[in-house]
Amino acid sequence: MGLGELTRSKLLRNILTVVSGTAGAQVVAMAFMPIITRLYGPENYGVLGVFLGLIAMTVPVAALTYPVSIVLPRRDDDGRNLVKLSLMVAVGVAAFAAVLLVLFGTPFVALMGMDAISPFLMILPLAMFCGACLETAQQWLIRQQRFRLTARVAIAHSLVHNIGRSGAGLVHASAAVLVITTILGPLLHAGMLFFAIRRNQEIDRKQPEDQPAEVSSILGVASRYRDFPIYRAPQALINAVSQNLPTLVLAAYFGATTAGFFAICKQTLSMPTNLIGKSVADVYYPKLAISIQQEKPISRMLIKAFISLAAVGLVPFATVFFFGPWLFAFVFGSEWAMAGELARWLALSEYAIFISRPCTVAAPALQLQRRFLVIELVSTSLRVGALFIGALWLQDARGTVIAFAIASIVIYISLIFIVLFEARKWYLRLQSETVK
Numbered sequence: 001m002g003l004g005e006l007t008r009s010k011l012l013r014n015i016l017t018v019v020s021g022t023a024g025a026q027v028v029a030m031a032f033m034p035i036i037t038r039l040y041g042p043e044n045y046g047v048l049g050v051f052l053g054l055i056a057m058t059v060p061v062a063a064l065t066y067p068v069s070i071v072l073p074r075r076d077d078d079g080r081n082l083v084k085l086s087l088m089v090a091v092g093v094a095a096f097a098a099v100l101l102v103l104f105g106t107p108f109v110a111l112m113g114m115d116a117i118s119p120f121l122m123i124l125p126l127a128m129f130c131g132a133c134l135e136t137a138q139q140w141l142i143r144q145q146r147f148r149l150t151a152r153v154a155i156a157h158s159l160v161h162n163i164g165r166s167g168a169g170l171v172h173a174s175a176a177v178l179v180i181t182t183i184l185g186p187l188l189h190a191g192m193l194f195f196a197i198r199r200n201q202e203i204d205r206k207q208p209e210d211q212p213a214e215v216s217s218i219l220g221v222a223s224r225y226r227d228f229p230i231y232r233a234p235q236a237l238i239n240a241v242s243q244n245l246p247t248l249v250l251a252a253y254f255g256a257t258t259a260g261f262f263a264i265c266k267q268t269l270s271m272p273t274n275l276i277g278k279s280v281a282d283v284y285y286p287k288l289a290i291s292i293q294q295e296k297p298i299s300r301m302l303i304k305a306f307i308s309l310a311a312v313g314l315v316p317f318a319t320v321f322f323f324g325p326w327l328f329a330f331v332f333g334s335e336w337a338m339a340g341e342l343a344r345w346l347a348l349s350e351y352a353i354f355i356s357r358p359c360t361v362a363a364p365a366l367q368l369q370r371r372f373l374v375i376e377l378v379s380t381s382l383r384v385g386a387l388f389i390g391a392l393w394l395q396d397a398r399g400t401v402i403a404f405a406i407a408s409i410v411i412y413i414s415l416i417f418i419v420l421f422e423a424r425k426w427y428l429r430l431q432s433e434t435v436k
């Protein structure tokens with residue numbers, strides 16, 4: 001077996017390991033979802049959807065996206081310093097968010113017509129910190145290529161978390177119980193990962209003990225990777241807002257039940273993206289970073305990943321498009337048939353997101369943060385415009401979702417071509433500099 005074949009074989013094993021762990025976690029979650037949807041109902045799920053929308057908007061910037069940079073340094077010491085920096089920044093950002101919520105939280109949700117989530121506002125800073133801890137732990141394990149450990153923890157967490165949510169619903173099925181038990185999920189997952197990391201360090205004697213880092217070292221990596229908070233954090237915030245704004249708009253214009261329909265179909269349709277798309281991206285990210293460090297071409301690697309994901313995702317997303325209402329009514333209960341109608345159209349945009357994952361993770365490795373910030377501003381304008389065309393002009397929930405889906409398809413197909421073009425241009429520039 002040649003070196004190239006060996007590398008590809010190892011890459012395939014890593015992808016299969018991550019996919020198996022994510023698949024196990026998703027299978028557990030899907031097995032419990034028919035129970036949870038029947039226990040809590042669309043209206044309670046709508047309250048959860050609105051709250052999760054706020055969390056999804058804020059968690060990506062809870063550590064100013066420093067966790068994403070953990071994979072990039074050549075030296076593990078720099079990676080450890082980025083871990084510590086990420087956690088320190090997360091504490092500060094969560095504390096700042098708590099102050100803002102105390103001062104302006106209640107008037108804000110009243111203005112947006114989301115009074116149902118007022119009792120849960122102060123949970124938001126805790127959720128932000130837990131989300132940052134979870135991403136930090138995941139990125140460190142990706143750097144160490146501890147894919148088996150990540151897979152085992154993902155399955156164990158999904159089982160414990162969903163048993164807890166279902167058991168709580170049997171005792172008292174309310175929006176408060178659903179929100180609180182769901183928010184505890186990232187805290188539990190992060191805790192399990194950090195425990196696994198510490199235990200793994202004790203077992204593996206090759207790993208040096210975690211020594212306190214000097215302030216100058218932490219400030220050094222903070223400065224070296226400052227393009228992440230300067231460019232990628234705003235881009236991540238804008239993207240998260242535009243992705244989760246539909247839930248808030250649907251809740252404000254069409255009620256919590258409609259928001260619940262959208263939340264359940266968004267959660268269901270994102271599973272293939274999390275199952276395969278994110279798994280492939282997590283494995284490709286360090287490989288892309290290493291290839292770029294070694295000045296090797298990556299365009300072909302991105303194209304292969306894109307074509308593979310397009311083939312794999314075609315059947316599940318097409319199935320939802322053609323049979324969505326029947327599937328949702330059968331799996332989640334008859335009252336969720338309308339969610340299946342929305343899911344038919346959302347499946348098209350989720351398919352575009354699914355196939356674009358390798359190109360998305362290539363952006364930081366290619367140092368395209370500044371370019372992506374501009375792209376994200378344009379993309380958000382398209383999404384927001386589509387949402388308000390549906391809500392204010394069409395005045396129809398399905399029309400709003402269709403308009404949002406069309407905008408998302410245009411955005412992600414354009415993103416794929418932009419990244420492939422930039423990857424090709426980067427390599428040609430390297431070749432020209434080498435010739436000189």
